[in-house]
Amino acid sequence: MSPLMRRVLHPLVLLTFFALSAFHTWPLVSQLNGYVMGGREDVYMNMWHLWWMRQALWVQPQNPFFAPFLHWPLGAELYWHTLAPAKTLWGVVLLPFMSVETAYNVVLFGSFVLTGYTSWLLFRYLLERAGHGPWLAAAAALAGACVFNFSRYHLTHATAHLNLSALEGLPLYLLCFFRWLDEGKRKWLVGLALCAVYVLLCDYYYLVYIALFSLLWVVAERWKRGPLLSVDTWRDPLVRRAAVAGITAGLACVPPLVPLLLHAFPAPLQIHHGDSDYFTDLYAFFIPDTRSAWMTELPAKAREFSLNVMRMKMSTNAEETGTFLGWVTPLLAVFALWRGVPEGRRWLGLGLGFAVLSMGTVLNIGLEDRVSPVVLLIVTFLVVALVPAWRERVWRRDVLLLLGLAVYLALSEPLTAFNVPLKVQIPMPYVVFKHVVPLFSRGGMPVRFILLTVLSLSVLVAFAAAHAGAWASRRDARLGVAVALAVALIPNVEYRGLEMVVPSIPRLPPVFDEIRDAPMPAAVLTDNVQGQWEQMFHGKPVSYARVSRLPVRESAMVNSRLIRAAEGMRNAFGTVTPEEREEMRRYLKEHHFKWYVTHYFHPVRHQFITDELGGEMVHQDGYVTVYRFP
Known part of the structure; x- marks a missing residue:
């Protein structure tokens, strides 16, 4: 790819994501002034954030994390709060030229364009690193970026949560993280640290997400080379680079973290939700939420399930129901794994692991948290069948036969206790996780871990598009690029929603x-x-x-x-x-x-x-x- 084409490519990708973002958030771009995306109470709060940041940093300089004119006469502390300075700082720049609702709409819309672009950069690098040509990698990366950017998670949270809609920092951090591990160049280390700070200033929990992801990635990579608890671990160049990355990112995040730690005791009160209120039902991975465009075409039982998820499990928080992964999109991931993906098992394991965490403290299937123990038999059967390390074991076939027979008998006749069908609560890993990982016992939201599942899914879809394009390239290279671009249509169709709610701003009386x-x-x-x-x-x-x-x-x-x-x-x-x-x-x-x-x-x-x-x-x-x- 020539330098000229490279310069043209990036503006073209940005323009593409501008058009796709306009499609998915319609009619936002046609109603920027006098209207506001979502209209929920959090949206009014976010508009105030934009105004307050300008007041605190420009009009009357003061500490932006303390608002003396709220909770009057006491004043309100905004440390453990979704102020999202990386996004609301734009109020300083934009408000002299436009209304506060227009500024909010522009910042929110910009997050979609930027998230598409930064995720495209990440996936293009992963594809080129795997040996795919530059044009095919650029086209296939578009498919993965559409999965991540226009996921139901992103689209539903955009109706209320500016902080959670700011996803652009996550893929950019991972790009710098992978390139630092691969190349060891200082510029990627600096970029990694800056991205970590940016992510922190969008949402505190997203910093925990990328830290957790990075740790698991390095541990898995080290396991490939030998035991984790050995002298050779600290001699491993990968582990050393990962340690340097962690220390550098941690030091960069110290300035914004210090005020949080100073105001962490006594612990702020959880007035809106607790540590495990919102979780994912197993069916909700495959049944669209109430704001999905597919909602009107679903069978009656599926529609009822989706409505009950919001009524019974999420109360009025419809934005927390965006856990739909699609129907064809996951099949693309399976295709990619079949054709081969570098570290494919790792991406699959991370995606499934975070999906399990998103299910909260106990297993829910069809809005029921008391299920038959046959579920445990089925899970055990799948683990024995799919774990690669056990494929050559002499006992594997006999164990699979025994487990298969047990599952069949349990399904043909319900398991009972005292002459009634036995129903039990099955605890999930999150019940331990929230007490081990810092902060999650103080208001963690397990359902939001679906974001990291979507990230893994998007990587696999990018490789699926690349494999499909490579097959078509045998006839014509241009046909291969076209096929890879066609794959990008699938998530755009599956994840499309109803028209966004963009109510008008109230007109204040005299x-x-x-x-x-x-x-x-x-x-x-x-x-x-x-x-x-x-x-x-x-x-x-x-x-x-x-x-x-x-x-x-x-x-x-x-x-x-x-x-x-x-x-x-x-x-x-x-x-x-x-x-x-x-x-x-x-x-x-x-x-x-x-x-x-x-x-x-x-x-x-x-x-x-x-x-x-x-x-x-x-x-x-x-x-x-x-x-x-x-």
């Missing part, structure tokens, strides 16, 4: 002009994250803060009766004693709360605000109700 123009000191009591978002327009302190983890120092204020009532907690509206009434009114006056803004009108809450707090309703419409305090 009463917000009054709040904005009021002289300080003045503050706003409010009930949810939209009240936090409105701070961008009126600039006054607010009582609310949408934080991922609640610092202990803020919990007393959040749990006070006044704040619970403002946020609509039902247990706050009982009988109020004269002493409590006086205390709440004094609190409002001392901290200059002049207004109460609620986005959900209810007669009980209205009576509490007017009778107990002395508020006077000054505005009400379909979006907001506003009270003024004396």
